Amino acid sequence: MTDPRTPYFSYRTVEIGGRTWMAENMAWQEANSFCYDGNTHNCEIYGRLYVWGDAKNLCPEGWSLPSKGEWEELIKSVGDGSAKKAGEALKTNSGWKNDGNGTDKYGFSALPAGFWSNYSGDGGYYGLEGAAHFWSATATESGSNSAYGLKLEYTVDSASMSEYYVTGDHYYALSVRCILDTNYFVDNRDGKTYRMVKIGDQVWMAQNLNYKGEGKDTIGYCYGKNSANCNKYGRLYPIEETIEKGSVCPEGWHLPDTTEWFALFSAVDGKENAATHLNSTSGWKEPGNGDDKFGFSALPGGRGAASGSSCDGEKENAWFLSKTQCQTTSCKGRYFTANFVYSLQSAAFTDFTGTTSVSVRCLKD
Structure with a gap:
């Protein structure tokens, strides 16, 4: 997946037990984050170490810091219901000292990044090549001064949940792995993450498509040829070219036809109320903001000529591609x-x- 905050950070992902996890440690720089031993080369290999307060809000949109329960589910999934061999399955097959490597059976690739701690008052680094410690989002039952985290060690094949101080004089900085929220998916072609929503019997993308393609297969453009508008509205796609290509939607998704759009309108109290319930709650020229009752979040991305030479309708109109061609005279x-x-x-x-170029919402097969 690609971190939308910067093009420089992208992370491998892996599906384990029906959930999608980052398969690399987060490396986004926060003020209270550290490279092991202050060496930036270690950040390139192991990612950064974060204090808990930053870690809770670190993951990109659509991703979250795992809860204690989600870590425990991962342990069960890779350990056949037991924690005894889970560490071996999660650890990389190289990089751990004294034959402490794992099998990396599922591609999670846990690296021995160590940790930073102020526990002894010296703000020291510990455990490089010998241990991996990952934050959870769950505070311990004993109070708000500590939180749970996953611990892997070179000396054992097991995985365990541990408690770490998060405030006061004895706080820790650990590695971060993010888990994909259940109402999001990743487009594996370019790593972008999209929200999805079930309305009636259909599952729709709840954000406009922003897939550029590659090389000679590049398609679409940003409104006004301004890249910031792609981040806001997605791309505008030439209708006929997009339909002919047939592959603009991610695998497992397709371009809707008018029958499928009608089904959506019926599920949101009818076509006469569709804009009210499907429009986003902000971004529209007044009085266009909707109540977004169903989470579809239609944005006023406008339209353009095929070449992008002219665009209009921003903040006033949303046009979404249908693959249905008119047959009347x-x-x-x-x-x-x-x-x-x-x-x-x-x-x-x-x-x-x-x-004409318009926005695209894909529908799940």
Whole structure:
């Protein structure tokens, strides 16, 4: 996955026990974070060490610091229900001292990054090549001065949950792995993370697609050719070219047709109320903000010519691609789009030529 805060950080991911985990340690720099021994080379290998207060808010959108329960579920998944061999399965197969390597059976690749601690008052680094310690988001039952974390050691094949001070004079800085929230998924083509939402019997992307493609297969552009607008609205995609390519949506997702858009409208109290319930709660020209009752979060990303030479409709209109082509005499050869207008509570279908560029929401197969 790619950290949207910077293009310089991307992380391998792995699915274990039905959940998606980062398979590398977080390396995003926070004020109270450390490279082991103050050596930036160690950050490149092992990631950074974080105090708990920063770790809780560190993960990118769609990802979270795992709870104690989520770590325990991981231990069960890789240890066949037991913690006795879980450490061996989670540890990398190299880099641990004194034959303490694991099998890395599931690709989690836990590295012996050690930890930083002020426990003895000297703010020292400990355990490089001998131990891995990962924060959880769960405070201990004894109070707010300590939290749970996962501990792996070179001397044992087991994994265990430990308690670490988080405040006062004896606090710790540990490694961080993030877990994907259950209502998000990762597009494996470019590592971007998207929220998804179930409405009625359908599962929709709850954010606009922002897939650029690669090389000669690059497709779409940012509104006004401004990259910040891709981060806000996703890309605008030429309708006909996008439909012909057939692969713009991530694996397991597809471009919706008008029948599927109608099914969505029916599930949100009808087409006459669709804009009210599907529009995001901010970002629209007044009175266009909706109540986003179902979490679809439609954004007013506008439209453009195929080349991106001109764009209009930002903050006033959302047009979403449908792969349905009009067959009547009045609009034959044109394509329908689902349209939300800032001044209307209802949704509509607007037909465009195939060279018009609009936003894309993908629907789960």
